[in-house]
Amino acid sequence: MDESLQPAWPAGWTRRHLLDLESLSREEIEILLDTALQMKKLTQGCRAKVPLLSGVTTANLFFENSTRTRLSFSLAARRLGADTVDFTASTSSVSKGESLLDTAKTILAMQVDSLIVRHRAPGAPYILADNLDCCVINAGDGPHEHPTQGLLDMLTIREHRPRFEDLTVALVGDIAHSRTARSNIWGLKKLGAHVIVCGPATLVSRQWEKFGVEVAHRLDDILPRCDVLNLLRIQFERQYTRPFPSVHEYALLYAMNRQRMERAKSDILIMAPGPINRGVEITPDVADGPQSVILDQVTNGLAVRMAVLWLTCRVAQQAAV
Template identity: 70%
Template sequence: MTSDSFYREPVPAEWAHRHLLDLERLTPDEIRLLLDTATLFKEATGGCRRKLGVLSGFTVVNLFFENSTRTRVSFALAARRLGADTVDFTTSSSSLSKGESFIDTARNLEAMGIDAVVVRHSTPGTPHLLAQHLQVGVINAGDGPHEHPTQGLLDIFSIRERLGRIEGTTVALVGDIAHSRTARSNIWGLTKLGARVILCGPPTLVSDRWKECGVEVSHDLDAILPRCDVVNLLRIQFERQSTRPFPSVQEYAHLYAMTGERLRQARDDLLILAPGPINRGVEVTAEVADCSRSLILDQVTNGLAVRMAVLWLICGPRAAPTTTPLGSHGGRLV
């Protein structure tokens, strides 16, 4: 496929999914197909700025039950770049406040002729439940601490775009692993593509049980930095914690924030990622967030390309099934 014509063709037969619910159950080839398709969309739209009409006449509903800036706007813009209409569903003014169930709300939206639902919810498994009750495509935009597949994809895309590969790289995920859906999607995606993943943070937020997933666990950022090609800095999610996991924010920053001094002690080509929102002075200092090795804003741009790819693969046209002509098997209809 070439970037100036691929979207005029049916969705590749290698993509057989009606939904995107997680990265855990995707194969390495399916993840590569998503990344390759995102690359083509980024090229075809001049860096995600030009509109294409490939989903003209389609409608995508953003069904967000948690606050969001980047993900909600990114999905809306991605759909519009593809020519689709978008609806931002507002939960506070919906019939949910009158006692209507979540599933009934979604089925009523489906009855209006929508084509896909992008859902974010604080309860793990909500997109999977929705997919069991709807015929339209369901895309997981984050379900509690479970997964955030498009964030994982855009992080991996950003690394591959800069380094040219994922296999053989060493990527450290630093911070609140315990409550991070982004961490889980990164772990599944990176390990499936052959990266070495190191989880780093205080013991209260990074359990040794993660080793069962084939990753390394460390509680010493300074010790692992010399081995890293990439450091992905994850926000401390105080809103998901019932107790403070460390004595103070200042102590956390002292031990785990990516500072200019740590950057100077790392490899010269170390890349810095952060899924946002970033807390300057906690996970990362301003000096590092704004330096030339930071891909933080590249991640935002690449999120558009990834979400365009996901929407097209979920909603785009399928090739007509091949049929065997009558008589080609001894006159029998097969």
């Protein structure tokens, strides 16, 4: 392969799994972000293919619904020349009682090199990493973590605001049930940003202060200080009781709309991990406005996932030699 298409190998990366951001050092997070930028450049903005993982096979094991993450991982693998296999729980032997581990072992026996796992149970990817001889990447384990989402959010911020130490980033919405919030908190804190979690008291308890973040219950109080707003979806599917009287009331208090944009910093970045509920967390004019970097997040998801696949698979290949 042309040496100009080979990214520089970071000496500080030794992991063959990506299970969370909590256990990563600042150096490792920066390696992932730097490598993602290299991938974006090598693939001409995530459009072209480079044969960095030719001969590698990845499998998407998704036990929960997904559009962005599943498609992003599949496309990232193909951009690097890998083959991909897609697994759907509803049409698999899991519906007949087969365990997660037995399902994964069956797929691995088909000479798969990397498992990308989304599961409703926190810790599910760790079980696979402890018991299987392959790379395991966490694509979201219940409300615990979603490391590649956190990374793509940080990459998007870094492209617009290079110094995290100067930033105040607010995560707004359903913090209690959000794996995206947890991954962002771990990553952003390690990079030096000031993090605020904001939402109704039923979804944002004072316990979050133990994570070293600021807790707020009124968006209007913190808005003038924020450099970045990451607007999280209300996850009704994970809730057993309604955490606020109505969606309409939530939108009045927390939705980012034109009136709130007028009170925010002129260069504020508006982010959302998706899917977007227009009119609930964000109004259409803001979602499609000049401060919105929501579609940049989607593109950067490809770059981050290419970086994660290349780094983890390369470690595994080196260990096998």
